[in-house]
Amino acid sequence: MRNALRIFFVGGATSYRALFNxxxxxxxxxxxxxxxxxxxxxxxxxxxxxxVQSDKFFLIGNAFMSIAMTGFFGMGNAVGGERRSQxxxxxxxxxxxxxxxxxxRAVPSIFTGFITAVFAFTICSxxxxxxxxxxxxxxxxxxxxxxxxxxxxxxxCLGSLGLRGRSVSLFADMIGGSMLLLSGANVPLDRLPHxxxxxxxxxxxxxxxxxxxxLGGGGSLAQASHLLxxxxxxxAIYVCLGVTLLRLFEYEGRRSATLETF
Amino acid sequence: xxxxxxxxxxxxxxxxxxxxFDLSGVVLWPIIxxxxxxxxxxxxxxxxxxxxxxxxxxxxxxxxLVVIGSSNALENQRWLGTLELLVAAPxxxxxxxxxxxxxxxxxxxxxxxxxxxxxxxLFHVPLAIDHPLAFAVAVPACVLAIGMLGLVMASTFVLYxxxxxxxxxxxxxxWIATGLLVPLSVLPPxxxxxxxFLGPYWGFRGIREAxxxxxxxxxxxxxxxxxxxxxxxxxxxxxxxxxxxxxTGSLKLT
Numbered sequence: 001m002r003n004a005l006r007i008f009f010v011g012g013a014t015s016y017r018a019l020f021n022x023x024x025x026x027x028x029x030x031x032x033x034x035x036x037x038x039x040x041x042x043x044x045x046x047x048x049x050x051x052v053q054s055d056k057f058f059l060i061g062n063a064f065m066s067i068a069m070t071g072f073f074g075m076g077n078a079v080g081g082e083r084r085s086q087x088x089x090x091x092x093x094x095x096x097x098x099x100x101x102x103x104x105r106a107v108p109s110i111f112t113g114f115i116t117a118v119f120a121f122t123i124c125s126x127x128x129x130x131x132x133x134x135x136x137x138x139x140x141x142x143x144x145x146x147x148x149x150x151x152x153x154x155x156x157c158l159g160s161l162g163l164r165g166r167s168v169s170l171f172a173d174m175i176g177g178s179m180l181l182l183s184g185a186n187v188p189l190d191r192l193p194h195x196x197x198x199x200x201x202x203x204x205x206x207x208x209x210x211x212x213x214x215l216g217g218g219g220s221l222a223q224a225s226h227l228l229x230x231x232x233x234x235x236a237i238y239v240c241l242g243v244t245l246l247r248l249f250e251y252e253g254r255r256s257a258t259l260e261t262f
Numbered sequence: 263x264x265x266x267x268x269x270x271x272x273x274x275x276x277x278x279x280x281x282x283f284d285l286s287g288v289v290l291w292p293i294i295x296x297x298x299x300x301x302x303x304x305x306x307x308x309x310x311x312x313x314x315x316x317x318x319x320x321x322x323x324x325x326x327l328v329v330i331g332s333s334n335a336l337e338n339q340r341w342l343g344t345l346e347l348l349v350a351a352p353x354x355x356x357x358x359x360x361x362x363x364x365x366x367x368x369x370x371x372x373x374x375x376x377x378x379x380x381x382x383x384l385f386h387v388p389l390a391i392d393h394p395l396a397f398a399v400a401v402p403a404c405v406l407a408i409g410m411l412g413l414v415m416a417s418t419f420v421l422y423x424x425x426x427x428x429x430x431x432x433x434x435x436x437w438i439a440t441g442l443l444v445p446l447s448v449l450p451p452x453x454x455x456x457x458x459f460l461g462p463y464w465g466f467r468g469i470r471e472a473x474x475x476x477x478x479x480x481x482x483x484x485x486x487x488x489x490x491x492x493x494x495x496x497x498x499x500x501x502x503x504x505x506x507x508x509x510t511g512s513l514k515l516t
Contacts, residue, residue: 031427042443046302049444170286180298191301
């Protein structure tokens with residue numbers, strides 16, 4: 001347990017520091033912060049043009065999307081990056097706890113994603129003149145944390161695919177893109193066909209966004225609790241699935257000697 | 263140089279057409295953005311608005327492919343250790359990069375077909391092109407204008423190791439400023455004028471006017487004119503940034 005915690009914290013911190021050795025903060029920060037800001041503005045103005053919902057609808061939906069994307073890519077790239085730099089086989093030959101190993105690398109990125117979302121939310125609130133009370137902001141933050149857990153869990157499933165294939169980032173990109181539509185971030189769920197809504201219900205983020213909008217609109221925690229519980233439940237299911245897939249695909253990768261295939 | 267451009271473009275069109283990342287982008291992304299627009303606009307009474315949204319989503323993808331495809335291609339060259347060889351080659355570096363950006367835009371034209379087919383089959387968007395000849399000219403003119411803007415952007419990618427990340431972050435600002443899906447009339451006034459300097463603005467309007475409007479040729483002409491301006495700016499920028507990258511010895515760093 002102590003070793004797993006050490007790998008989680010020290011490994012995660014080292015890999016995060018390495019990121020800044022690779023990329024200059026002067027490039028990293030503007031592009032990391034700029035992307036969600038422009039995404040929120042794009043959909044908020046599209047919503048204004050279509051005369052659908054308020055700016056707050058798109059503001060909360062897309063701020064949650066940026067949390068989700070770091071959850072998906074953080075976990076996906078934790079494995080995919082090792083394959084790309086040809087270190088995956090060496091890493092898996094070590095006795096280190098896999099969950100601690102990969103989650104440790106993803107958590108700093110997810111934390112950054114959360115900070116990024118807060119920054120983008122604040123900037124866009126000012127641009128779009130959307131105002132929230134402290135109580136509403138606390139509710140949105142709570143929903144954001146639960147959604148972040150669910151998305152990271154889903155990212156664990158995506159990351160496990162990195163043990164089998166080389167295009168995890170491609171897959172995460174496609175899933176992330178689909179979430180713009182399926183999670184209700186940009187289209188009210190009641191406008192989507194019934195079959196699509198069934199898919200939305202089993203995806204992470206959908207209930208988190210609904211909870212965030214409810215709490216951001218002045219709703220009480222009691223009113224949003226069922227949505228938060230559903231989001232957490234979806235996350236818990238994906239954690240179980242992700243850990244199972246991680247073990248299964250590692251076994252398969254070792255058996256078929258495909259860990260270094262690129 | 264012409265041979266280098268044409269053969270380079272052909273090779274990159276074939277490579278992009280076999281790349282799952284680009285192909286999934288070509289099929290999936292414009293469909294997602296067009297679907298969001300369809301569900302939000304919900305304008306059964308105005309199907310031409312949905313057709314304009316389809317065209318806008320397709321041009322959005324063209325720009326994404328150019329900016330992401332070219333940055334990804336340059337980053338791959340850097341990772342494979344071939345970037346410095348390309349820079350050292352006697353062929354001007356612009357003739358090496360321009361085929362990558364134009365080929366990306368060309369592959370992005372597939373998105374036009376995917377989006378129009380998706381809209382017609384699932385959302386019953388009527389596919390009626392008012393000026394077929396102008397449309398046939400407007401699409402390559404749009405590809406050229408977007409590809410050449412990509413050339414200007416790609417010159418900065420020579421300097422940065424994080425070219426791919428930089429490419430991704432340039433998508434939304436250009437989509438917004440050029441009014442591809444969101445009309446410029448709903449944006450703050452200062453944004454409207456930025457689009458005049460961007461190729462997708464003229465390229466998209468050329469395609470849209472050829473499909474739905476009355477006067478496509480001025481926009482097509484502007485697409486070609488701005489492409490020529492981009493070639494001049496891109497060549498100067500490439501020359502300068504190439505010299506900086508050579509002097510700092512940063513071409514090989516991954």
